[in-house]
Amino acid sequence: MRVLALTLLAALLACAHAAGPRDYSKLVAADPRAILVVPVVNKSVEVEAPDYFLSTLPVPLAERGYYVFPVNLVKRVLEDDGLADASMVHDADPIRLCSIFGADAVLYATIEQWTARYVLLSTITSVEFSYVLKDCKTSAELWTGHHAMQYDSSAGQQGLLAAAIMAVAEKSKPSYLPMARQANIDAMAFPGPGLPAGPYRPEHGHDLEPTSPPR
Amino acid sequence: MYRWGDYDEVLYQHYRHPEDRQEFVEKLTRIILDNEQRGARVPPGAYAEYGWALYEEGRAQEAIKYFEKESSLWPESRVLMKKMIAVASRSRGPTTTGPAGAVEPVIR
Numbered sequence: 001m002r003v004l005a006l007t008l009l010a011a012l013l014a015c016a017h018a019a020g021p022r023d024y025s026k027l028v029a030a031d032p033r034a035i036l037v038v039p040v041v042n043k044s045v046e047v048e049a050p051d052y053f054l055s056t057l058p059v060p061l062a063e064r065g066y067y068v069f070p071v072n073l074v075k076r077v078l079e080d081d082g083l084a085d086a087s088m089v090h091d092a093d094p095i096r097l098c099s100i101f102g103a104d105a106v107l108y109a110t111i112e113q114w115t116a117r118y119v120l121l122s123t124i125t126s127v128e129f130s131y132v133l134k135d136c137k138t139s140a141e142l143w144t145g146h147h148a149m150q151y152d153s154s155a156g157q158q159g160l161l162a163a164a165i166m167a168v169a170e171k172s173k174p175s176y177l178p179m180a181r182q183a184n185i186d187a188m189a190f191p192g193p194g195l196p197a198g199p200y201r202p203e204h205g206h207d208l209e210p211t212s213p214p215r
Numbered sequence: 216m217y218r219w220g221d222y223d224e225v226l227y228q229h230y231r232h233p234e235d236r237q238e239f240v241e242k243l244t245r246i247i248l249d250n251e252q253r254g255a256r257v258p259p260g261a262y263a264e265y266g267w268a269l270y271e272e273g274r275a276q277e278a279i280k281y282f283e284k285e286s287s288l289w290p291e292s293r294v295l296m297k298k299m300i301a302v303a304s305r306s307r308g309p310t311t312t313g314p315a316g317a318v319e320p321v322i323r
Contacts, residue, residue: 052227052230052231055223055226055230056227059219059222063216066259067289069263070261070264070267071264072226072229073264073299076267076271102292102295177224177227181223200216
């Protein structure tokens with residue numbers, strides 16, 4: 001039930017940030033196969049959030065048809081080299097960073113928001129993420145994404161007791177993981193604001209015609 | 216496209232409870248075996264994460280085997296896997312210093 005309610009609400013509350021047709025020409029020209037996902041920069045106060053969010057990134061990205069480097073291995077390798085701070089990694093030269101791993105593009109993800117607020121018989125869980133994909137050869141931005149979601153524990157609850165129980169349950173164990181999963185899927189969905197199919201998807205190279213701007 | 220099993224949950228739990236190393240290794244094994252037994256393509260990164268987990272356990276020789284598997288299944292990983300194999304080859308088997316002590320710098 002809770003899962004269903006979450007899905008429905010996610011659909012209702014997800015904020016779409018797509019604004020007009022996107023320019024995919026740089027991404028098409030770069031045609032990356034292998035994406036390096038580096039540790040996540042955290043703008044929330046939850047110190048564990050970036051690692052949790054990082055764990056949700058490989059699946060949706062690989063499902064878009066790209067090779068995704070092993071995120072935990074990459075994180076540990078960077079840490080061992082003194083790059084434990086994600087913002088240092090984000091600020092580093094992408095070309096040099098990529099050359100270490102042999103990547104074609106690098107995905108920088110940032111947590112803008114990751115909170116669970118208890119407000120009168122209801123807990124509102126909010127997540128907001130931004131994504132930037134950069135080319136490993138030129139450092140140019142190939143794609144950017146942004147997604148925000150909210151879950152209200154009181155939605156769909158009949159009666160005060162049920163609402164109170166749900167609010168406490170959500171506050172003690174917020175639905176961060178399912179929300180992060182859904183946010184990634186929505187942000188990367190294509191057609192939509194997301195990523196066109198990578199080389200491991202059969203529609204690679206054939207899914208851009210209807211929405212791509214004239215060259 | 217791939218049979219991930221509970222891949223993201225496994226990574227998430229590893230960050231939540233880094234002390235449960237055995238469980239982490241076992242769960243990664245299960246995902247890999249589930250794919251291999253069905254003749255499915257093991258998802259990108261899974262062999263490499265598993266290899267890294269073995270390496271951190273001090274099981275360098277086994278780790279190399281999985282870095283090689285990642286490299287041959289996913290050619291995009293070759294540059295990194297070559298480095299990982301070199302690092303694991305230099306390691307002198309199980310160490311007493313624990314995961315952190317067993318790790319050699321990859322980036323030079």
